[in-house]
Amino acid sequence: AFFYSFWFVPEYGFWKGIGYSLFHSVSAFCNAGIDLVGESSFAPFVTNPLINFTTMGLIFLSGLGFPVWWEVLERTRKNFVRGFTLHTKLVLTTTVILLFGGALLILALDWNNASSLGSLKPAQKAMAAFFQSVTTRTAGFETIPQANFSDGSAMVSMILMFIGGSPMGTAGGVKTTTVAILLVVVASYI
Numbered sequence: 795a796f797f798y799s800f801w802f803v804p805e806y807g808f809w810k811g812i813g814y815s816l817f818h819s820v821s822a823f824c825n826a827g828i829d830l831v832g833e834s835s836f837a838p839f840v841t842n843p844l845i846n847f848t849t850m851g852l853i854f855l856s857g858l859g860f861p862v863w864w865e866v867l868e869r870t871r872k873n874f875v876r877g878f879t880l881h882t883k884l885v886l887t888t889t890v891i892l893l894f895g896g897a898l899l900i901l902a903l904d905w906n907n908a909s910s911l912g913s914l915k916p917a918q919k920a921m922a923a924f925f926q927s928v929t930t931r932t933a934g935f936e937t938i939p940q941a942n943f944s945d946g947s948a949m950v951s952m953i954l955m956f957i958g959g960s961p962m963g964t965a966g967g968v969k970t971t972t973v974a975i976l977l978v979v980v981a982s983y984i
Contacts, residue, residue, distance in 0.1 A: 827934020
């Protein structure tokens, strides 16, 4: 809410801006994807780093799950970052692979698509692709309308939506650990 307020308060005035900041921070953290901006969701903010990174941060943190938070905080407090449990390792590894892999695929598939990323500058394309990769994991915000993406990017988005977040987080989906375990079992069997 603090970071959102730097944009919403000057735009909407103090009280309405504070209300918008609080509402959007809760909506992003809870992976609700509900916004008060208008029919175009966060499309007006496609080039706004403050709104993009604040939203991505909230979605990312809430999607990790509270047990991962508790473990990372406990290890950090003790200045000991080695020895994470298998659960935390799976969650962090799978989340990073999904976020970066999804963003890179969307970026590659829609780089020249004029109705999605094509009209943006290279850094803005990267930010929009990362936003899409983060938000499709169950949050539902959009800076680029889903209908404008290529078929390949739409498929990447559907896979990310299906997987979702991690156990005991606020995101839905079949969960990152389930997918990671299934992939490890298949690889082991092969």
